[in-house]
Amino acid sequence: MNKKLAVVALGGNALLRGNEKGTIEEQNRNSEETLVNLIYLIKEGYNLVISHGNGPQVGNILMRNDAGFEKYDIAPMPLDICVADSQGGIAYMIERTLKNILKQHGIEKNVISIITQVVVDKNDTAFQNPTKRVGKIYTKAQADELAQGKGWIFKQNTKDSDGWRRVVPSPKPIEIMNQKIIENLVREGNIVIASGGGGIPVYYDQNGMIQPLEAVIDKDSASSLLASNIKADEFYILTDVPFVYADYNKPTQRILEFLDAADTKKYLAEGTFGEGNMSPKIIAALNFVENGGGKSVITEAKKLEDRSVGTRITLNY
Amino acid sequence: MNKKLAVVALGGNALLRGNEKGTIEEQNRNSEETLVNLIYLIKEGYNLVISHGNGPQVGNILMRNDAGFEKYDIAPMPLDICVADSQGGIAYMIERTLKNILKQHGIEKNVISIITQVVVDKNDTAFQNPTKRVGKIYTKAQADELAQGKGWIFKQNTKDSDGWRRVVPSPKPIEIMNQKIIENLVREGNIVIASGGGGIPVYYDQNGMIQPLEAVIDKDSASSLLASNIKADEFYILTDVPFVYADYNKPTQRILEFLDAADTKKYLAEGTFGEGNMSPKIIAALNFVENGGGKSVITEAKKLEDRSVGTRITLNY
Numbered sequence: 001m002n003k004k005l006a007v008v009a010l011g012g013n014a015l016l017r018g019n020e021k022g023t024i025e026e027q028n029r030n031s032e033e034t035l036v037n038l039i040y041l042i043k044e045g046y047n048l049v050i051s052h053g054n055g056p057q058v059g060n061i062l063m064r065n066d067a068g069f070e071k072y073d074i075a076p077m078p079l080d081i082c083v084a085d086s087q088g089g090i091a092y093m094i095e096r097t098l099k100n101i102l103k104q105h106g107i108e109k110n111v112i113s114i115i116t117q118v119v120v121d122k123n124d125t126a127f128q129n130p131t132k133r134v135g136k137i138y139t140k141a142q143a144d145e146l147a148q149g150k151g152w153i154f155k156q157n158t159k160d161s162d163g164w165r166r167v168v169p170s171p172k173p174i175e176i177m178n179q180k181i182i183e184n185l186v187r188e189g190n191i192v193i194a195s196g197g198g199g200i201p202v203y204y205d206q207n208g209m210i211q212p213l214e215a216v217i218d219k220d221s222a223s224s225l226l227a228s229n230i231k232a233d234e235f236y237i238l239t240d241v242p243f244v245y246a247d248y249n250k251p252t253q254r255i256l257e258f259l260d261a262a263d264t265k266k267y268l269a270e271g272t273f274g275e276g277n278m279s280p281k282i283i284a285a286l287n288f289v290e291n292g293g294g295k296s297v298i299t300e301a302k303k304l305e306d307r308s309v310g311t312r313i314t315l316n317y
Numbered sequence: 318m319n320k321k322l323a324v325v326a327l328g329g330n331a332l333l334r335g336n337e338k339g340t341i342e343e344q345n346r347n348s349e350e351t352l353v354n355l356i357y358l359i360k361e362g363y364n365l366v367i368s369h370g371n372g373p374q375v376g377n378i379l380m381r382n383d384a385g386f387e388k389y390d391i392a393p394m395p396l397d398i399c400v401a402d403s404q405g406g407i408a409y410m411i412e413r414t415l416k417n418i419l420k421q422h423g424i425e426k427n428v429i430s431i432i433t434q435v436v437v438d439k440n441d442t443a444f445q446n447p448t449k450r451v452g453k454i455y456t457k458a459q460a461d462e463l464a465q466g467k468g469w470i471f472k473q474n475t476k477d478s479d480g481w482r483r484v485v486p487s488p489k490p491i492e493i494m495n496q497k498i499i500e501n502l503v504r505e506g507n508i509v510i511a512s513g514g515g516g517i518p519v520y521y522d523q524n525g526m527i528q529p530l531e532a533v534i535d536k537d538s539a540s541s542l543l544a545s546n547i548k549a550d551e552f553y554i555l556t557d558v559p560f561v562y563a564d565y566n567k568p569t570q571r572i573l574e575f576l577d578a579a580d581t582k583k584y585l586a587e588g589t590f591g592e593g594n595m596s597p598k599i600i601a602a603l604n605f606v607e608n609g610g611g612k613s614v615i616t617e618a619k620k621l622e623d624r625s626v627g628t629r630i631t632l633n634y
Contacts, residue, residue: 065381081341
């Protein structure tokens, strides 16, 4: 019964894609297309924790909050509640879809979705430098008013735009609540969905009370911490490319199939992975193997069938 | 270690009250005022499952859905996703608040929130007669358009109003998903939050696949089923009155302190509990004791301190 334990982090767009409207029909189809690939791991006997992003979903929830307040004067909810809402909706969709896929494959397994708070340090330097853009695009005048009224911080959306967007801090996760429960459930053979959207950001105040925070934790970073803490053997980050590339979109672009920790750090320092959103994934993958994990894999969901595809990061070759 | 197991169902307005705006500050305060009373049960050694309503919250989520679609063309989510969202947000608020209350009382206990699907019969007669009003008030013209476009059903809001509201079926719950996991977790001494808002309504299609439904399951009915299935000893329905009354608001009004199953059924048949929302609670309480539960209690949260307050329903005197 000493099965391998893997944490699989699904990108936010595994369910809701940027080039789509995000209707429920699209989300259901995307979920199924992504999740069916987990069967390869399950059939090999892995125990699985599934985490997921929530970027497009929580963005929509924030926009609806604004619209509901403006149109019907419905009290808007703070970001921590919006993240919790998105955990509920997304986990349900994953749970239902995956249960059906399991049934189609004749596999009997529970799928359990746990709402997850993630503790950060209130003095994390990220709070001095909020970087994560969330919610709707405002005019300068609206942004100034909200900045004054609510203390929100805004950044110009792009260089050539008049739009302003709220930015929130993205602090480092330091504790996954209920991680022991998650570990117990998964080691008993259940599939557990947890730490969605990077987790609901909270901190401990001077009295040890849990307090909410308006922040967005990087989901790969939170998933990496969870994977380390529950002593997972492998950590999968599923994204929209089959491999990590060096010099992506340059003439020197090349596939990176195997990386050890030393090379990974060297490439990170040299900027080999580019400016995009690949670096945080690689750091999360690296942290996992440096904290005792066996192997991190960055690839596309549909490449899980062929286990020789994907960028595999290990401590040493 | 043979502790008593209780299921406690919180009313939707335990957290968000009808006479308030529903700001996060109000919801936090209400949550704390309600949940602090659970300490009396916890200190007596009860293991607890907490369920909760979601009426005001899911109503707000639906209204925001409408506003977000009208204002920003954001794809609206179906009712099952809205219920799942509300489970996430509400469970998080309960979990965080209760963890803090436990800490203040020096009690070490995990609090775990499980997203819960609840299976109903797609041929439930409730689907022929939708009764539960949800979401915003529309004009007749808007309602007609939505009825045609989406197949929604509308009823006039009140006799003397031009408003029309969508009505959805309220089918009987027949299976609580993951109930064995919930039972195991609570019998290990963890507090479990589950089956929020009556659960996310789903059914099994002819191939055994889980399919979503646009419905709202009565939360007391779902909580009663959960309590029976996990063999709880006691079932508490917390509402806004200390007792159930016979002939409520009539000159003959009187407190009902103890009820056996036979009297409860007689009073239900005679309409003694009135037309309001007390009857579904009493039916849920009755079902629990008829299905083997020891005792159902209907009372206010703040009356839990004095365990001789509240209407107590047992199979026999």
